[in-house]
Amino acid sequence: MSFLSILLILVGAAIGAAAGYVLHKAIESRRLRDAKDLAERILDEARKEAQASKKESLLQAQDEIYNQKKELEGEYKERERQLKSKEGKLADKEVKLAEKEERLESKLEKLAQKEISVIDFEKKLTKQERLLADRDEVIVQREEEQARKLEEISGLTQEEARSRIMQDIEDKTRHEAAKMVRTIEMEAREMADKKAKEILALSIQRYAGDYVAEQTVTAVSLPSEDMKGRIIGREGRNIRALEAATGVDLIIDDTPETVILSAYSPLRREIAKQALERLITDGRIHPARIEDIVKKVEQEMEVKLREIGEQATFDVAVHGIHPDIIRLLGQLHYRTSFSQNVLQHSLEVASLCGIMAAELGLDEKKAKRAGLLHDIGKAVDHEVEGPHAIIGADLAKKYAESKEIIHAIAAHHEDVPPKSILAVLVQAADSLSGARPGARKELLENYVKRLEDLENVAKDVEGVSKAFAIQAGREIRVMVDADKVTDDNTYLLCKDIAHKIEENLTYPGQIKVTVIREKRAVEYAK
Incomplete structure (x- = not known):
């Protein structure tokens, strides 16, 4: 291709590019104009809408302003009305305050008048006080003169x-x-x-007890005199084994066909008696056999103790007692006090307590229970130190008896002061059972000493000339010196003697104190 054709092509391309650019510019210009026209129309429409919105907003604002104005006017009128009302009330209060001020002024005037009258009255009182003081001085002087004259006259x-x-x-x-x-x-x-x-x-009257004193020895009959030698055994081994197993002394003397068992404890004597009788019946008497027999008798005795205790509770209709207490009651059957059987004594006390409680309108069952158990401490007092009343109270407490029963047991010998009627009943029944004739045995020496102590306590009182214990020590008659003791003082002296006896002596039941005063005039005709 020649240069010319290339150049033509280049020129044509440039022309085409220029034409395309011009056309493009024209199209862009047209589009720009159209966009501007559209923007102006949109702006016109927006202006119109803005003006409409503005008018509408103005109208709404005017309505709101109007409404707020009306509300403010209403509030203003309401506040104005309230202020007027308050002003009216204030006026009323001012009127009332004025009236109160007037009343206060009148009261102040009256108070001032009263104050003046009080001052006058005080002046009168002061004058009268001076007059009274002068009179008092005169009276004091006269009293002093009279006191001096009285002292001179009376000395x-x-x-x-x-x-x-x-x-x-x-x-x-x-x-x-x-x-x-x-x-x-x-x-x-x-x-x-x-x-x-x-x-x-x-x-x-309702309880007639016939039980009398028991002894501390038991006699066992033998089939023949030869049995004494068999009981003694070779070199005395049988008798020593029997005494060691039972804790009882065997007395074998010249009494024909009889062996004496001696021991303070009736329970041990009973065990020894039964064991010895079985050995005599069996015929085999040697230490091993003796131990076996004694053990069997002791086991049987345990059963018998419970039976005796149960029978005792049945006899006085007292139920619900602990089994260990029932066993201790059985032991009391083989326990004596001043040679009186303690279980029989306890049954007597229970019956007497029940009778007296029924007469006084008290609980009869509780009284019988306290009477039956009052000496339960004597079943173990040889094993435990202390008074049997306190030991018995501890046992009753251990086996869940009531507080009243425990107190009655503890107080029946004044180890603690009695604080209930039940305790006093048990004391009275205990004294009554022990003091009746034949119930207890007392040594002559102790009896005489008790009477001497009773007489000596009475003789130590001032004014007493003689004292005589009578009625087995249950009454004392006191003779007083008529010159030292008046009729009225005899009564006080009698109470003093009774109080000293209570403090210094121990005795069953009660002691009657009789004070006798007489004035004798003696003259001889010559």
């Missing part, structure tokens, strides 16, 4: 006269008090004594 000082007057008043008062106390106590004593005698007489 006594004021202190001496006062002491004499006080002594006279004291003597008269003691005299009147003694009379009054004697009258009241005599009336009360007569009524109480009558009622107590009725109850005790009824109790004794």
Whole structure:
């Protein structure tokens, strides 16, 4: 291709490019004009819409302003009305305050008048007080003059006269008090004594115990005299084994066909008696056999103790007692106190307590229970130290008896002060059972010593000349010196003697104290 054709092609291409550019420009210009026209139309429409919205907003704002204006006007009117109302109330209050001020002013005027009258009254009182003080001085002076004159006339000082007057008043008062106390106590004593005698007489009448003192020895009969040698055994081994196994002394003397068992404990004597009788019946007497027989008898005795205890509870209709307490009651059957069987004594006390409780309107079952168990401590007092009443109370507490029963057991010998009627009932029944004739055995020496101690306690009281214990020590009659003791003082002296006996002596039941005063005038005709 030639240069010319290339050039023509280049020129044609340039012309075409220029024409395309011009055409493109024209199209772009046209599009630009159209876009501007569209933008102007949109702006016109937006302006119109903005103006419409503005008008609408203005209208709404005007409505809101109008409404707010109306609300504010209403609030203003309401506040104005409230202010006017408050102003009216304030005016009323001012009127009332003014009235109160007037009333206060009138009261102040009245108070001022009263103050003036009080001042006048105080002046009058002051004047009267001065007059009274002057009179008091005059009276004191006159009293002093009279006292001096009386001292001169009587020869006594004021202190001496006062002491004499006080002594006279004291003597008269003691005299009147003694009379009054004697009258009241005599009336009360007569009524109480009558009622107590009725109850005790009824109790004794309804319970007639025939049990008397027991001994501390038991006799065992033998089939022949030859049996004594077999009991003793070779070199005394059988008798030693029997005494060691039972804790009982065997007395084999010249008494024909009899062996004596001696021991303080009736339970041990009973075991030894049964064991010895079985050995005699069996014929085989040697140490090993003796031990076997004694063990069997002891086992059987345990069963028998429970049976005896159960029978005792059945006899007095007392139920619900712990089995260990029932066994201890069985042991009391083989225990004595002053040679009196303790179980029989406990049954007596239970019956007497029940009778007296029924007469007084108290719980009869509880009274019987306390009476039956009151000496339960004697079943173990050889094993435990202390008074049997406290030991028995501890046992009752251990086996869940009631507090009233425990207290009655502890207090029946005054180891603790009695604080209930039940405790006093048990004391009375215990004394009644132990003091009845034939119930207990007492050594002559102890009996005489007890009477001497009773008389000596009474003789130690000032004014007593003689004292005599009578009625086996259950009454003491005291003779007083008539020159030292007046009729009224005999009553006080009687109470003092009774109080000293209670403090210094131990005795069953009660002791009657009788004080006798007599004045004898003796003259001889010559």
